[in-house]
Amino acid sequence: MARKTIKVDYLARVEGEGALTVVIRNGAVADAQLRIFEPPRFFEAFLRGRAYGEAPDITARICGICPVAYQMSAVHAMEDVLGIKVGGQLRALRRLLYCGEWIESHTLHVYMLHAPDFLGYHGAVEMARDHADIVKRGLELKKIGNALMTIVGGREVHPVNVRVGGFYKAPRKRDLLAFAGELRRARDLALETVRWTAGLDFPDRTREYELVSLSHPDEYPMNEGRIVSNRGLDIDAREYDAHFEEIHVAHSNALQARIRERGHYLVGPLARFALNFDKLSPLCREAAHEAGIAPICTNPYQSIVVRAVEVLYACDEALRIVEDYEEPDQPFIAAEPRAGVGQAATEAPRGMIYHRYRLAEDGKIEDAVIIPPTSQNQASVEDDLKVLINGWIDLPEDELRHRCEQTVRNYDPCISCATHFLDLRVDRE
Amino acid sequence: MATRRKPKLAVWKFASCDGCQLSLLDCEDELLAIAGAVEIAYFAEATSAFVKGPYDLSLVEGSITTAHDAERIRNVRAKSKALVTIGACATAGGVQALRNFADVEAFTSVVYAHPEYISTLGTSTPIAAHVPVDFELRGCPIDKGQLIEVLSAFLAGRKPVTPAHSVCLDCKLKGNVCVTVAHGTPCIGPVTHAGCGAICPSYDRGCYGCFGPMETPNAAALSRELARHGMSRDQIHRVYRTFNTAAEPFREEAERHGS
Numbered sequence: 001m002a003r004k005t006i007k008v009d010y011l012a013r014v015e016g017e018g019a020l021t022v023v024i025r026n027g028a029v030a031d032a033q034l035r036i037f038e039p040p041r042f043f044e045a046f047l048r049g050r051a052y053g054e055a056p057d058i059t060a061r062i063c064g065i066c067p068v069a070y071q072m073s074a075v076h077a078m079e080d081v082l083g084i085k086v087g088g089q090l091r092a093l094r095r096l097l098y099c100g101e102w103i104e105s106h107t108l109h110v111y112m113l114h115a116p117d118f119l120g121y122h123g124a125v126e127m128a129r130d131h132a133d134i135v136k137r138g139l140e141l142k143k144i145g146n147a148l149m150t151i152v153g154g155r156e157v158h159p160v161n162v163r164v165g166g167f168y169k170a171p172r173k174r175d176l177l178a179f180a181g182e183l184r185r186a187r188d189l190a191l192e193t194v195r196w197t198a199g200l201d202f203p204d205r206t207r208e209y210e211l212v213s214l215s216h217p218d219e220y221p222m223n224e225g226r227i228v229s230n231r232g233l234d235i236d237a238r239e240y241d242a243h244f245e246e247i248h249v250a251h252s253n254a255l256q257a258r259i260r261e262r263g264h265y266l267v268g269p270l271a272r273f274a275l276n277f278d279k280l281s282p283l284c285r286e287a288a289h290e291a292g293i294a295p296i297c298t299n300p301y302q303s304i305v306v307r308a309v310e311v312l313y314a315c316d317e318a319l320r321i322v323e324d325y326e327e328p329d330q331p332f333i334a335a336e337p338r339a340g341v342g343q344a345a346t347e348a349p350r351g352m353i354y355h356r357y358r359l360a361e362d363g364k365i366e367d368a369v370i371i372p373p374t375s376q377n378q379a380s381v382e383d384d385l386k387v388l389i390n391g392w393i394d395l396p397e398d399e400l401r402h403r404c405e406q407t408v409r410n411y412d413p414c415i416s417c418a419t420h421f422l423d424l425r426v427d428r429e
Numbered sequence: 430m431a432t433r434r435k436p437k438l439a440v441w442k443f444a445s446c447d448g449c450q451l452s453l454l455d456c457e458d459e460l461l462a463i464a465g466a467v468e469i470a471y472f473a474e475a476t477s478a479f480v481k482g483p484y485d486l487s488l489v490e491g492s493i494t495t496a497h498d499a500e501r502i503r504n505v506r507a508k509s510k511a512l513v514t515i516g517a518c519a520t521a522g523g524v525q526a527l528r529n530f531a532d533v534e535a536f537t538s539v540v541y542a543h544p545e546y547i548s549t550l551g552t553s554t555p556i557a558a559h560v561p562v563d564f565e566l567r568g569c570p571i572d573k574g575q576l577i578e579v580l581s582a583f584l585a586g587r588k589p590v591t592p593a594h595s596v597c598l599d600c601k602l603k604g605n606v607c608v609t610v611a612h613g614t615p616c617i618g619p620v621t622h623a624g625c626g627a628i629c630p631s632y633d634r635g636c637y638g639c640f641g642p643m644e645t646p647n648a649a650a651l652s653r654e655l656a657r658h659g660m661s662r663d664q665i666h667r668v669y670r671t672f673n674t675a676a677e678p679f680r681e682e683a684e685r686h687g688s
Contacts, residue, residue, distance in 0.1 A: 039444045039494045040549055045536035046527040050667065057637065061524045061672065064448020064570060112454060112475060123476025125464040135461070143457035154628045156455060157448040157570040158639070161632045168634040248543045255541070331633075405477075414447075 018413070022385055022404060024393050032385035034378055034408070047368040052078045052337060052359055053164055059355070059370065060158045063414055065108065068101040068149070069348030070370075071162040072223055073355040076344030078164045080238075081359050082335040089328040090166040091223070092321045096176075097152040097159065098222045098346075099318040103145025103186065104156065105349035106269075106307040106314075109412040110197065111138025114304050117406040118200040134196065137189055141311070144186040148318060151179060166332030176322045183319040190312040191287060197305045198291035203403075205388045206298040209380060210262060211271035214347055220279040220313055221272065223346050228275055229265065237345040240354055246371065257376040264379040267351030268411065269306040270297055284313045300384060300410040307412070310349075337363025348373050350412050374413045381411055436485035436584065439471035441505050443491030443498050444525055444553060448570040449516035450474050450490045456573050463577075466584060482508030486583050492518040492525060492553045499550075499559055506560035513579055514556045517569035521641050522675030524569070526553040529675060555675060564589060567622045569639040569672040575624050593644035595619050596636050600627035608635055615658045617668055620646035620678070641673035648682040662686050 019035040043062055050058060055074040060067035072094060079086060086094070111134070112124040121127040128135035146156040151171055153159025161167050212233065214225035227243075228234045235243055246255040259265050277285065277295040288294040288309050297306055339361040345354045351373030358367040384407050392403045440450050454460065454475060470480035487509035493499050506512055514520045522529070528536055533551040537544040556562055566579055566589075575591050582589040596618035600607070608614040608630045616635030618627065622643045629636045642648070648669070655665050669683035 039498065040537070040540065041444060041494070041525040041553075042528055042533075042536040042540055043524075045539040046524075046531065048539070051664075054667070054671070058524060058671070061446050061448075061569065064446040064451045067446075067448070108451075108454065116477075122478035123469075123472075125461070125469055125476060126478065128461055128464070132461075139457040139460065142455075146455055146457070154632045155570075155625070157451060160629050160634065160637075163634075167632075168629075169632045248541050250543070 020385070020404060020408065022389065027393060029386045029389050029393065032382045032389075034381050034385075036378070044368045044370055047357075047365050050365050052081070052357070052363045052365060055357065055365065055368075056162045056164065057158075057160075062370070062372070064157050065414060066101060066105050066348050066350065067158050068097055068153070068162075069346060069353050071159065072098060072346045073344050073353050073370075074357075075162060075164050076223065076346060077342040077355040077357050078359075079335075079342070080344055081340040081342030081357065082164070082338060084165060084333050084335045086166055086333060089170070089326055090332070092325065093152060093167060093170065095222055096318055096321045097149060097162070099314040099321070100145050100148030100152060100156075102222075102314040102349050103190075103311050103318075104142055104149060105145075106311045107138055107142040107145060107193075109349075110193065110304055110307050110311070111135065111142070113412065114409055115197075115200075117402070117409060118304070137192065141186055141189040141193065144182050144189075145314075147182065148179070151175060163332055165335055166328075166330070168331060170328050170331040173325055173327050176325050180319060180322050183315055183322060187283075187312065187315040187319060190308065190315045191283075194287045194291055194305065194308040194312055197308045198293070200304065202299060202301045203388075204299075205301060207300060207384060207387060208298070209266035209270070210259065210264070211274050212259075212265045212267050212376075213272040213275045213352055214345060215275055216279070218279075220276050220317070221347050227345055227352070229259075230275065231262065233259065237343045237354065240343060240345065240356070244371075246375070255371075255375050256378045257371055258379060264383055265376070266380045267373050267376050268303070269310055269349075269351075270300065270303055271351065272347060273297060273306045273309065280309070280313055281316045283316055284309055287312055300388070301406070303410050303412075337361070350374060350414055351377065372414070374411070377411050377413070381408055381413065384410070435466070435468040437470040437480065437483075438467040439482070439484040439487045439505075439509065440474070441471070441487060441489045441491075442473070443489065443502065443519065443556075444494040445491030445516070445518045445523065447474060447490070449519075449568075450488070452515075452571050452573045452576055453488075456577060459577055463580060467580075484509045485511065487512045489514050489519050489556050490516055492522045492555060493559055494525060494550055494553045495548065496550060502556060502559050511563045511583065512556075512560070513564045513566060513583075514562050515566045515576065516571045517567065517639065517641060517672050518553075519556045520565045520567055520676075521673040522553045522555050524672050524674070526675040527670065528553055530670070553675070566591065567640045568624055572624050572626065592623050594623050595643040595646070596621045596623050596625065596627050596630075596640070599623045600630045603627050603631065605630045608633065609654070609658060613658050615655045615660045615668075617651060617655070620648045620651050637668060637671065638679065639672045641676045642678040646678050648678055649685070652682060652686065
């Protein structure tokens with residue numbers, strides 16, 4: 001049979017550089033490989049010899065879109081070594097900062113990276129020519145997320161205010177209260193976003209994943225919780241290594257993660273939502289029901305709706321934190337360095353992220369392991385392409401290529417993290 | 430009257446975190462106006478529409494860490510009338526330039542099970558080490574106000590106004606109490622390039638130099654002050670050797686405090 005090759009030199013609207021090869025044989029997808037060739041930057045190597053207090057600033061630079069996820073995971077892991085527990089208003093402020101990042105990062109993906117796939121545009125700027133009100137709503141919402149990060153963290157990209165033990169400076173109560181009006185506005189915009197995304201045209205496709213996320217008894221997970229799955233996993237972050245492993249495959253500069261007993265799994269909004277639906281605020285649960293995705297969504301193309309629901313949650317939660325806020329006596333808990341191993345997992349917008357550090361007695365980092373969400377999802381992306389693309393392989397090449405790209409963008413892949421460039425090759429035999 | 434062709438803007442990524450190009454998308458109030466004033470011809474993070482060069486203005490994020498990228502930047506330069514680097518990676522090699530002082534093979538084996546799968550250069554170098562650069566915008570990340578200034582200046586055909594004085598001066602203008610004088614907190618604001626808006630001292634912490642060196646810094650004098658406020662030789666070494674480690678005055682000062 002004739003063999004055919006389709007090539008895309010650069011996957012747009014993702015963060016980082018990657019490539020994709022899809023092999024089609026006898027009318028079915030025979031193989032799919034997501035190759036990540038974002039050049040390696042060696043964070044885990046050069047963290048060695050740095051002081052433990054430098055980790056939040058340095059690891060933030062892994063990703064400009066979700067720096068808070070790295071900062072939060074780093075500070076929790078260091079506090080695990082140092083034996084300190086950050087509670088009360090400092091804990092609430094961390095959650096507030098994370099809310100800002102969820103709003104900013106998810107809104108960027110929903111409006112600027114993913115929606116153009118559904119509405120048939122190259123990007124949000126082109127989309128704005130026909131749908132100015134929609135794009136402006138997205139920009140307004142994203143701006144409020146960024147403003148929240150700036151109030152708590154000092155700036156939106158690589159915040160400066162996060163430190164092990166808490167913050168350099170706690171925000172003033174009056175400043176946070178003055179921001180409540182913006183958050184109410186954001187909540188309205190987020191609710192409109194859920195309704196709008198729910199009305200998009202979705203391919204009728206579902207997948208059975210092992211869904212993995214944090215789970216906390218009292219709240220929708222961000223900074224803390226046990227690592228659970230829909231197939232019975234229920235462990236502390238300290239047991240991560242016993243249950244997960246990373247494989248280095250030849251075609252990628254990012255390591256692929258798997259559950260030792262079972263294999264591939266999915267982290268991110270779909271997993272968080274399915275495993276923690278009952279922890280969402282009533283407003284969010286209602287919106288999700290109205291949108292037709294409650295209490296579990298197994299169509300990865302609808303992840304855009306789940307992200308919108310999580311933005312709504314982050315606005316709702318931020319408002320609650322701001323209204324309950326009292327200035328803490330101290331902006332941070334001081335601690336003396338000591339030797340040991342610390343581990344933590346938190347929920348980045350794209351899914352669970354895990355950090356492990358071994359410190360020497362003087363607090364210098366001896367070893368660092370960082371497992372970002374996109375490397376955990378890499379194998380699932382490949383599985384999705386193998387399964388979901390079937391049924392579309394007779395489409396003209398342009399449309400097939402677009403479906404492949406859309407399928408990858410379902411993940412909001414952050415390839416800079418995992419280690420934009422998707423060089424798509426479709427081999428038809 | 431004939432309408433003037435809109436200038437073509439391209440945004441390129443090399444080894445980086447995407448944060449500086451994200452700053453363009455973070456200009457929520459100005460983004461659509463910018464898109465009206467220029468033709469966004471190449472910006473992979475934002476659009477899958479790729480318009481061929483030549484480009485009137487190329488914004489370049491990231492540093493050069495592979496042989497392939499060293500070739501690619503020459504190609505970008507060849508099809509760009511003006512080339513502006515955005516951020517510490519493109520301007521000073523970025524945090525990944527820490528490899529320049531280490532054995533990259535050892536680094537690779539720390540991170541990867543199969544080092545033979547990884548192809549990378551031993552160094553991370555700024556764009557200006559490879560091709561001529563028309564303007565360098567500092568910061569890790571860049572400041573979006575400064576980015577808009579660069580774009581406006583380019584459209585108006587003038588030089589961007591981005592003062593090369595220190596963070597220290599901006600901090601005074603902002604009315605901050607000096608964190609070093611009042612609280613004894615070490616701060617490298619006196620030798621760091623302005624542009625961030627003196628954020629760290631405003632949040633009760635010392636500047637950690639993410640905008641790189643100011644014009645003609647006196648780092649040796651500052652190091653004596655840092656030591657007086659309790660920083661060890663090793664801490665001084667590290668504060669200069671982080672996000673702008675390949676920028677000459679910082680590289681030199683870090684080396685003077687090497688072990």
